[in-house]
Amino acid sequence: MATDVTPDLATAPRPAPVPAVKAPSLLARALDSDLWHSFKRSKLAVVAAIGTLVFLLAALLANLAPQDPFDPAQLELLNSRIPPLWSAEGQAPFLLGTDDQGRDILSAILHGLRVSIIVGGLGVLFSASLGITLGLVAGYVGGAVDAAIMRVADVQLTFPAILIALLVDGVAKSISGGQMSSGAILGVLVLSIGLSFWVQYARTVRSSVMVEKNKDYVAAARLIGLSSPKIMLRHVLPNAIGPVFAIATINFALAIITEATLSFLGSGMPDTQPSLGTLIRIGNRYLFSGEWWIAAFPGLTLALLVLAVNLLGDWLRDALNPRLS
Amino acid sequence: MIAFLVRRVIQAVGVFLAVGIIAFSMFRFVGDPVNQIVSIDTPYEERVKLRASLGLDDPIPLQIARYIGRAATGDFGISYQFRQPVSALFAERLPATLELAFCASVFAMVFGIVLGVVAALRRGTALAGTLETVSLLGISLPTFLIGILLIYVFSETLRWLPSFGRGDVVRIGGWTTGFLTWSGLKALVLPSITLGLFQMTLVMRLVRAEMLEVLRTDYIRFARARGLKTRAIHFGHALKNTLIPVITIAGLQLGSVIAFSIITETVFQWPGMGFLFLQAVQNVDIPIMAAYLLLVAFIFVVINLSVDLLYTAVDPRITISGGRAT
Numbered sequence: 001m002a003t004d005v006t007p008d009l010a011t012a013p014r015p016a017p018v019p020a021v022k023a024p025s026l027l028a029r030a031l032d033s034d035l036w037h038s039f040k041r042s043k044l045a046v047v048a049a050i051g052t053l054v055f056l057l058a059a060l061l062a063n064l065a066p067q068d069p070f071d072p073a074q075l076e077l078l079n080s081r082i083p084p085l086w087s088a089e090g091q092a093p094f095l096l097g098t099d100d101q102g103r104d105i106l107s108a109i110l111h112g113l114r115v116s117i118i119v120g121g122l123g124v125l126f127s128a129s130l131g132i133t134l135g136l137v138a139g140y141v142g143g144a145v146d147a148a149i150m151r152v153a154d155v156q157l158t159f160p161a162i163l164i165a166l167l168v169d170g171v172a173k174s175i176s177g178g179q180m181s182s183g184a185i186l187g188v189l190v191l192s193i194g195l196s197f198w199v200q201y202a203r204t205v206r207s208s209v210m211v212e213k214n215k216d217y218v219a220a221a222r223l224i225g226l227s228s229p230k231i232m233l234r235h236v237l238p239n240a241i242g243p244v245f246a247i248a249t250i251n252f253a254l255a256i257i258t259e260a261t262l263s264f265l266g267s268g269m270p271d272t273q274p275s276l277g278t279l280i281r282i283g284n285r286y287l288f289s290g291e292w293w294i295a296a297f298p299g300l301t302l303a304l305l306v307l308a309v310n311l312l313g314d315w316l317r318d319a320l321n322p323r324l325s
Numbered sequence: 326m327i328a329f330l331v332r333r334v335i336q337a338v339g340v341f342l343a344v345g346i347i348a349f350s351m352f353r354f355v356g357d358p359v360n361q362i363v364s365i366d367t368p369y370e371e372r373v374k375l376r377a378s379l380g381l382d383d384p385i386p387l388q389i390a391r392y393i394g395r396a397a398t399g400d401f402g403i404s405y406q407f408r409q410p411v412s413a414l415f416a417e418r419l420p421a422t423l424e425l426a427f428c429a430s431v432f433a434m435v436f437g438i439v440l441g442v443v444a445a446l447r448r449g450t451a452l453a454g455t456l457e458t459v460s461l462l463g464i465s466l467p468t469f470l471i472g473i474l475l476i477y478v479f480s481e482t483l484r485w486l487p488s489f490g491r492g493d494v495v496r497i498g499g500w501t502t503g504f505l506t507w508s509g510l511k512a513l514v515l516p517s518i519t520l521g522l523f524q525m526t527l528v529m530r531l532v533r534a535e536m537l538e539v540l541r542t543d544y545i546r547f548a549r550a551r552g553l554k555t556r557a558i559h560f561g562h563a564l565k566n567t568l569i570p571v572i573t574i575a576g577l578q579l580g581s582v583i584a585f586s587i588i589t590e591t592v593f594q595w596p597g598m599g600f601l602f603l604q605a606v607q608n609v610d611i612p613i614m615a616a617y618l619l620l621v622a623f624i625f626v627v628i629n630l631s632v633d634l635l636y637t638a639v640d641p642r643i644t645i646s647g648g649r650a651t
Contacts, residue, residue, distance in 0.1 A: 151339070160583070160584030162585070162588070170614055174609040257467045261468070265469075265591055267606060280470065284473055302467065302470065303462075303465060310461070311461075
């Protein structure tokens with residue numbers, strides 16, 4: 001990603017012995033990279049990045065929220081279904097109103113945001129590691145292994161992500177007999193999201209590895225007797241991983257949507273540990289009695305989060321694509 | 326051409342076999358099927374007898390073959406929760422889903438192509454900018470959120486359209502249709518928009534990009550030089566050449582139309598297959614889940630094959646031989 005900016009010392013004329021030129025620090029290199037310049041030029045990307053950062057910070061600082069939505073001692077049923085502060089019946093501490101159990105919507109959103117981001121992030125991490133590993137092995141080893149992995153990928157692509165996630169969820173439920181802790185549910189969500197999205201990474205990495213492995217440096221590494229895993233991880237992978245970042249960003253948005261959808265459908269996070277999707281599901285019950293704010297604010301948060309991440313991913317994809325620009 | 330067809334059919338059978346094995350193994354995941362049938366105090370000997378009569382003692386490959394063989398004849402077993410054959414349940418729900426998917430696809434194609442052409446021809450204007458923004462929103466908004474939003478605006482606030490169900494349906498033979506009644510048509514509007522919006526944005530973005538590409542080519546310039554009418558150039562020459570990728574994407578996206586129909590049907594309580602599947606997942610109704618899996622695989626394989634064949638119809642330059650479309 002970061003381009004090589006070390007001055008070409010061999011050909012540059014040397015006027016006088018200068019103090020040894022230090023290799024530029026990582027930060028300096030990053031600040032001088034094409035990527036950073038392209039980032040600064042794109043207003044939309046800057047806005048999207050700031051938006052994403054704000055959401056991440058908000059999720060990180062959820063503990064500072066006015067209320068702990070998981071602590072039953074802090075919930076007052078008398079405070080249930082209070083509209084937002086700016087409407088006539090709004091009440092002081094509840095900026096965005098409360099839900100049916102007297103939960104402050106703002107606090108619930110902050111905590112829900114954290115759950116959504118954790119699930120989405122872990123899901124992307126899992127699917128990326130799975131996909132990169134399989135793609136690397138398929139591309140580097142080739143032959144029957146490659147064929148087997150890619151056929152599995154073909155079959156996998158037959159099924160839309162949400163369908164796979166629902167199936168994994170259903171099977172997990174049947175194994176556990178319907179009794180799962182919220183931690184276990186989180187694990188199942190990460191697993192099902194990871195299993196739904198690995199194919200794209202595998203295909204991308206495989207195709208770049210197939211180009212890279214015929215280059216001289218790989219042959220050289222083989223000649224000096226490095227083991228295959230070492231060559232794959234230390235030498236081939238860094239050269240094949242560029243496009244993965246763009247895919248991962250866009251998949252992060254997709255993973256958040258998938259998690260929210262699963263939770264909305266009742267196959268995700270439970271009411272006691274709500275994610276944004278769960279909050280919308282709860283709010284949806286009260287939409288018809290005029291209590292729009294219970295669903296609206298979590299929905300808005302979700303949409304803005306996904307939009308910001310999507311914009312960032314769009315820009316990253318274009319910026320990392322050498323054919324454009 | 327025939328070699329190509331044979332290869333594709335073999336591939337399809339392979340996919341099917343794999344999916345069949347996955348579907349079958351789901352039954353094994355949930356434990357001993359005998360326990361699902363008998364009561365607690367059934368004696369051991371009877372369980373053994375039942376086990377043998379169900380064929381559960383046979384080798385696994387034989388059992389898989391039997392399951393797939395039965396599935397091929399339309400016998401998917403009996404639903405745990407409804408106590409009815411899965412095939413009968415599917416037959417009852419299929420019309421609702423197909424009508425919804427059809428309307429959503431028509432909506433997505435018509436609006437996607439029209440808006441995409443407009444966005445390409447009016448590039449740089451405020452109108453095109455608005456369309457871009459809307460398309461970005463369409464991709465970022467989760468389907469269920471769009472559904473809720475539409476229900477809130479058009480059913481709850483404006484009270485124009487119903488928020489759930491199919492309305493009155495007319496039964497013609499084994500098929501129930503909502504096309505023939507006013508309430509049935511009204512009930513189709515919101516779910517179709519919800520389901521089709523994502524595809525519409527995809528089609529729109531694709532048509533716009535392809536149109537911009539095509540409008541730059543020499544033959545369009547030549548058509549202008551010949552003095553053809555702008556309309557004839559845009560729609561007769563340019564649009565026609567953008568349709569190949571559009572058909573591909575639209576075809577391949579049909580799979581996700583089915584997936585998203587799970588969400589849409591749940592939001593609108595639409596009595597179709599997706600809603601049935603979701604209920605099955607929540608109640609761990611394995612026969613329905615397995616059958617749905619096979620059905621989706623079947624639809625996907627058929628669509629893929631038809632998209633490949635449609636290529637040749639749309640673009641006579643493509644000749645299929647030896648399995649490689651050039």
